Amino acid sequence: MQMPVHIVAAGGFVENDQGEILLVKIRRSGEWVFPGGQVEVGENLMNGLVREINEESGIDVEVSHLIGVYSNTATYEGHSGVKIIPTKVMFDFVCKPVGGKLTTSDETADSRWVSKNKVLDMISAPAIRTRYQAYLDYNGSVQYMDYITKPQFAIKLSRKV
Template identity: 65%
Template structure:
């Protein structure tokens, strides 16, 4: 029996201490908090630090985990043949410690600091909006959200994991 395949990702809500969050605009046109896939042999913390640097130019320290998400939808990749595996996403709050904001990178077309209460004005994808809202509602308990994105966005489970 083959091992199950999952895409493991790590993302960061980078808070600048002045009420702003770092957003990056992906090449496909959507605004997101920076993050991406964990590479083979890489841990979650190193992955989120690397992804934020690659996508924005900002160096960060990772503070704490705020959410874990699973996209359990089963659908085909753009080629119509390849199955897209379940994606598991770990989301952290991060603090900037250096670097310089770069607007355009190999992965992004724009980067900017956005007032925390205006971020939802930028994010249009329903799954990303739900995950950002869970971050805004963070009460000290890590949030776990399971959803599917195809054929439509549906939240299947949304719970706070507390002691």
Template identity: 55%
Template structure:
């Protein structure tokens, strides 16, 4: 077989959730490096994205959730230096879900110093990372059709595409 220089693409898949409690407040976590965000993380090998969202939110906050519909799909297509022997971090695909809290009390974890519920309208007073702001706005604007976004976060945030799908 001829080597054409083509390389099998590698992507990181992540899932996150806007977790809503009975008071219609949303769950935020204060991370050590990105400030306040809504919880989520990478899908592990052999794991599906819904199970990953449930696991990540439980690990980060102690909240048990029910995962609902996707409101945002986004791609961070920037090229970033790798670590642990990886030369370059691949494109990251994020799926953001609307979730309902089933039980638990917000608590900190190894990944964050605090987790708490805040009023939906006040969440943007806490969130500072531009990509998280755009993804939270997609939640606030959600009317039944998910949005797709492409952006880069380094050296600075640039929203390259935003459209309903």
């Protein structure tokens, strides 16, 4: 039996004291997203998330609590020599800013604080919009969702756990 291969990632909904949400604009796609990314070998989820948020936005955060677990079970051809992108498992956390200064990176073209009610005006990717809505709807139960992003976004399973 071949060992399964998954990408593990974490996303952070960073909300400041003014009720604004941290968004970053991805350089490659031009899309606005909440910060996060892949966990590196030997790194735990929360440390990976703190690192990714800082790398993408310059903001230092403290991880508060888990709000969602997502499986993107679509497999598709990658870019930059990657043959096939495997299933992704993503964990979304609420985070509080504790320092740093807004900046950009090799991956991000912009970073900014956005009023909570304006975020969906900026986010176009269906999966990111769905995960942000789960953040808005959070009531103490963790959202679990299985979806695909290609050839088009579709939710295969959605439930609270």
